Amino acid sequence: MNFQAYVSLWAACFVGGLLVLYTIYSAKEAVDYMPQCPMVEPYRPSTYLANSQVIDTILHDHEFRNQSLVKLQNAIRIKTETHDDDPATVEDDPEYWSKFDIFESYLRSTFPLFYQNTELHKVNHHGLVYIWRGTNTTLKPLLLMGHQDTSPVPESTLPLWTYPPFEAHYNGTHLFGRGSSDCKNLVIGYFEAAEELMKTGFIPRRTVVFSFGFDEEVSGVRNRNAQWLEQKFGSKSMYAICDEGGVSLTTLDGTTMAVPGTGEKGFLNLWIDLKTPGGHSSVPPDHTSLGVMADLMVKIENDPFPSYFTPQNPTYYQYVCLAENSATIDKELKKNILSSQASPLSNKKVREYIESSRWLKYYIKTSQALDVIHGGSKSNALPEFVQLTINSRVAIEESIHSALEKYLRNVKNVAQKYDFGLSYQLKNEPAVEIFPPTPQGDFLVHTDEYFDVAPLTPINDNHWKIFAGNIKHVYEELIWPDIYQGPNAHNPIIVSPGIAPGNTDTKYYWNLSDHIYRYRPGEYTSVETSAHGVNEWIKFDSHLQIIVFYFQYIQSVDEIDD
Ligand SMILES: [Zn+2]
Numbered sequence: 139m140n141f142q143a144y145v146s147l148w149a150a151c152f153v154g155g156l157l158v159l160y161t162i163y164s165a166k167e168a169v170d171y172m173p174q175c176p177m178v179e180p181y182r183p184s185t186y187l188a189n190s191q192v193i194d195t196i197l198h199d200h201e202f203r204n205q206s207l208v209k210l211q212n213a214i215r216i217k218t219e220t221h222d223d224d225p226a227t228v229e230d231d232p233e234y235w236s237k238f239d240i241f242e243s244y245l246r247s248t249f250p251l252f253y254q255n256t257e258l259h260k261v262n263h264h265g266l267v268y269i270w271r272g273t274n275t276t277l278k279p280l281l282l283m284g285h286q287d288t289s290p291v292p293e294s295t296l297p298l299w300t301y302p303p304f305e306a307h308y309n310g311t312h313l314f315g316r317g318s319s320d321c322k323n324l325v326i327g328y329f330e331a332a333e334e335l336m337k338t339g340f341i342p343r344r345t346v347v348f349s350f351g352f353d354e355e356v357s358g359v360r361n362r363n364a365q366w367l368e369q370k371f372g373s374k375s376m377y378a379i380c381d382e383g384g385v386s387l388t389t390l391d392g393t394t395m396a397v398p399g400t401g402e403k404g405f406l407n408l409w410i411d412l413k414t415p416g417g418h419s420s421v422p423p424d425h426t427s428l429g430v431m432a433d434l435m436v437k438i439e440n441d442p443f444p445s446y447f448t449p450q451n452p453t454y455y456q457y458v459c460l461a462e463n464s465a466t467i468d469k470e471l472k473k474n475i476l477s478s479q480a481s482p483l484s485n486k487k488v489r490e491y492i493e494s495s496r497w498l499k500y501y502i503k504t505s506q507a508l509d510v511i512h513g514g515s516k517s518n519a520l521p522e523f524v525q526l527t528i529n530s531r532v533a534i535e536e537s538i539h540s541a542l543e544k545y546l547r548n549v550k551n552v553a554q555k556y557d558f559g560l561s562y563q564l565k566n567e568p569a570v571e572i573f574p575p576t577p578q579g580d581f582l583v584h585t586d587e588y589f590d591v592a593p594l595t596p597i598n599d600n601h602w603k604i605f606a607g608n609i610k611h612v613y614e615e616l617i618w619p620d621i622y623q624g625p626n627a628h629n630p631i632i633v634s635p636g637i638a639p640g641n642t643d644t645k646y647y648w649n650l651s652d653h654i655y656r657y658r659p660g661e662y663t664s665v666e667t668s669a670h671g672v673n674e675w676i677k678f679d680s681h682l683q684i685i686v687f688y689f690q691y692i693q694s695v696d697e698i699d700d
Contacts, residue, residue, distance in 0.1 A: 174449075175462045175634065176459075176597045176606070180611040180615055181603060181606075181694060182690065182694070183690055183696075193686055193689070196685050196686050197683075203682065206682065206685070214322055216240055216241050217237060217304055217316075218237055219288055219289070220352070238263075249330075251336050251337070252329050252336070255332075256269055256270045256271075256332075262361070262363075264286070264352040265362055266350040269347055271342075278344070278376055278651075279347045280346050280376070280692065281346075281349060283348075283381040283382075283643060284328065285325070285354035285643060287351070287356075288316045288320065289316070290355075300673055301314045301673075303316040308678065311677060312677055312678065314674065316674055320674065323684060331688035332346070334689055340693070344377065347371075349364075351363060358646060364650060368649055375650060377601075378605065378654070378655065378695070379650060379655070380655050380656075381643060382642055383644075384399040384655075384657040384658070386657070386680070393463055395631065395634055396633045398605065398633070398656060399635075399655070400635035400637070401595070401637040402592035403637060404532030404533075404536070404541070405530075405641055406528075406587070406588040408583065409528075410525070410528070411523065411525050411582040412431055412523070412524045413523055414579035415520075415577070415578075416520050416522040418520070419518045419519060426521055427522070427523070427524045428514055430558070433555075437548045439508065441547075442506065443503050443504035444503060445533075446489075449479065450534055451502060451534040452534075452594065452597070453534075453636055454478075460475070460634075461476050463632055470487075474491075500531060502533065504531065504532050506530050509527050509529050536591070537590055538588050546583060550572060553573055556579070559579070559580035560580070560582075561580075562584060563582065563583075564585060592654070593648055595655065602635075605691070607694075608687065609687070612683065612687050613631050616686060616690075642656055659680065659686075660680030661677050
């Protein structure tokens, strides 16, 4: 063998060896990687074909559309705004809250068939609980939720609205108005879906309960519906709970996704009080309490909460579903998502990617917003009292206590620097002293407004298969069969679990079911509809989709014995 032949043979062996290694490696990778996206098949009730006429009417009939439009328009026209400074209880100012009587009588006159077939219980005056009794009392009821109130329209924003917020203007495709997407559309949609079922002669085996609060937009502190239901039906007595929230439909990297919320972040309002001795402004200390508080504020903002990318957070599955199914996702990102749990470097890269967007980063970390500051009273007097209010939405991987610890770390740092006292106090608990009071001043960190991260809804069970499967059935088979059926069908819709950065009334309902789905059918992501903002809108087709979805979902869960 001459030298050249030897080199060629050696090179061939080397390349061949590499190929073999590569093949083994890729095969191993293919074998090792188990898909994690909780994919489901479309799920339809057995009555699907028998009811095709009704479904067709809901989605495509002109007259139905017009009647449905008027029902939602008139609901928007009844002002049911709630405000942060609303009377603490209904008894404090019954007149103020009477707008919910008007709303309820509107429901009564608009949906007579619904009222004939259900029992209405008014809880704490304006909480509405309707019970549509099923014939089989051994089956756990399905609970459908929403809220009657809307976020307020501040006077100052009125000129910015293209159409007045309570006019409910319809332009032929879109409906504009406060509550059109958050969430009178959902509430009215439930009524319409149930009435369409009632018209077909449907009598449920499984009881359906409807529960509508009246102060969700101001934390729902007056909502007693959940306690009432727990007393009447018992804890964990509901088959599943559906409420607003989640991402209705969105397209990411060429993949259409629906993202029902199967988790919810925690909530914390924290107050930091600082008391210092007063005195004349002509002889101030180097740092007044305002200056010290400013120092603390800078420290807090420069010490953000960490981010996480773990399967504990449903957001993880959203990215995994995308990585497993998108044909156009960046290859490097895909690789990092799929190896994020084995490789700390990949995990870091995915977090960096998500954190590069302000709109996405808080899906994976606790937020901290310094929202209110009070302090000082006179230009010639030293400020004796300063108070800072911070709002945090707590990451799935954290807790109220871990969030509090991080803030205490910041305050300790500043208290030591200026030789101040420090204590903290949680709702209904005695104050805990960290540093004793000093003549210079004292910090008190306290909160009575918080709730922990919500328990996660399971995503690998029959409940999920039916809920997520109905979304696919409704969109792929009923709404867009031309796109998703046949030989040239588009890639299927991915239904992925997820979380919403905000909160819903479901926080009071954890004891009633392990299966909570926060999702509103519709052709939009949740942010696009300007809920809480100027020119809130929905595409009216989205409203009809709510009706069809619940028409099918109620029947689907009625047929099973889980
Ligand atoms: Zn809402």
